Amino acid sequence: MENVIEIKNVTKNYSDFKLDNININIKKGFITGFIGPNGAGKSTTIKLIMNLIRKDSGLINIFGLDNTNHDREIKSRIGFVYDECCFYENLKIISNEKVISAFYKDWDHKKFISYLKRFELNPNKRVKRLSKGMKTKFAIAIALSHNADLLIMDEPTAGLDPIFRRELLDILYDLIQDENKSIFFSTHITSDLDKIADYITFINKGQIVFSKSTDVINDNYKIIKGNKELLSEIDKQYIIGINKNRYGFDALTTNSSKLIEKYQDSICIENANLEDIMVYYIKKGEL
Numbered sequence: 168m169e170n171v172i173e174i175k176n177v178t179k180n181y182s183d184f185k186l187d188n189i190n191i192n193i194k195k196g197f198i199t200g201f202i203g204p205n206g207a208g209k210s211t212t213i214k215l216i217m218n219l220i221r222k223d224s225g226l227i228n229i230f231g232l233d234n235t236n237h238d239r240e241i242k243s244r245i246g247f248v249y250d251e252c253c254f255y256e257n258l259k260i261i262s263n264e265k266v267i268s269a270f271y272k273d274w275d276h277k278k279f280i281s282y283l284k285r286f287e288l289n290p291n292k293r294v295k296r297l298s299k300g301m302k303t304k305f306a307i308a309i310a311l312s313h314n315a316d317l318l319i320m321d322e323p324t325a326g327l328d329p330i331f332r333r334e335l336l337d338i339l340y341d342l343i344q345d346e347n348k349s350i351f352f353s354t355h356i357t358s359d360l361d362k363i364a365d366y367i368t369f370i371n372k373g374q375i376v377f378s379k380s381t382d383v384i385n386d387n388y389k390i391i392k393g394n395k396e397l398l399s400e401i402d403k404q405y406i407i408g409i410n411k412n413r414y415g416f417d418a419l420t421t422n423s424s425k426l427i428e429k430y431q432d433s434i435c436i437e438n439a440n441l442e443d444i445m446v447y448y449i450k451k452g453e454l
């Protein structure tokens with residue numbers, strides 16, 4: 168399967184943080200969600216992909232091209248949404264379009280106007296007068312209006328109301344039906360990813376915990392529950408993280424079949440969602 172982004176052995180050092188020799192492959196034609204707790208390194212990774220900061224070592228290829236040597240060419244094919252997007256605050260939305268559209272050879276004015284209507288954004292409003300959510304909608308409208316092959320978004324749904332969030336997920340889902348388009352976005356709202364992501368990359372403390380398809384995740388990650396007696400007995404090699412409570416424990420495992428075989432009726436099993444997986448990996452608990 169073709170990769171649209173390849174991150175190979177990339178390291179970035181800050182005074183009290185290290186993005187530590189990370190490797191990520193983002194598949195062409197799919198939606199990949201990027202998850203991890205605050206300060207895990209998501210924005211740093213995205214800034215490195217977008218060549219906004221300099222890496223200390225490693226390689227980043229986008230569309231098969233080195234992202235530092237082919238900066239302009241690559242960026243013209245990416246729709247990018249992030250918090251510190253640099254629009255012209257004093258200009259109206261429609262005047263921003265005139266400036267920004269010049270950067271993209273495939274700019275589609277009609278599409279942009281239709282997104283403004285759909286997102287209920289007044290083209291004559293100055294950017295500085297937009298609310299946080301409206302600014303994000305404006306950034307999304309821009310990102311969607313130049314026929315980009317790849318959408319990269321850093322927490323695009325933060326600050327959006329649930330109705331628009333749903334609409335955005337529908338737009339992203341429709342977009343990906345064209346198998347040549349790819350989407351990579353970070354979010355803390357893991358339920359959004361439960362709905363639409365094909366792959367998940369999970370980062371913690373500057374290291375990649377895993378990159379897996381959502382099918383593999385759904386099939387393999389389970390929450391098991393048992394009582395206090397079982398807690399002392401259970402084979403800890405099959406447990407990723409554990410949460411003890413008054414009655415016993417619940418724990419994350421990728422080996423539920425082994426545990427069922429061993430403990431049969433003493434445990435009960437539930438599916439784990441992405442939030443469970445993140446929480447149990449990070450708060451591993453005392454095994």
Ligand SMILES: Nc1ncnc2c1ncn2[C@@H]1O[C@H](COP(=O)(O)OP(=O)(O)OP(=O)(O)O)[C@@H](O)[C@H]1O
Nearest residue numbers: 181182183184203204205206207208209210211212
């Ligand atoms: N310019 C910088 N100088 C020094 N440290 C930085 C700089 N930018 C980011 N960091 C540090 O890098 C670490 C990772 O930050 P990053 O913004 O990548 O995390 P994140 O996963 O996006 O977090 P969040 O979910 O809170 O947005 C943090 O400890 C942060 O303080």
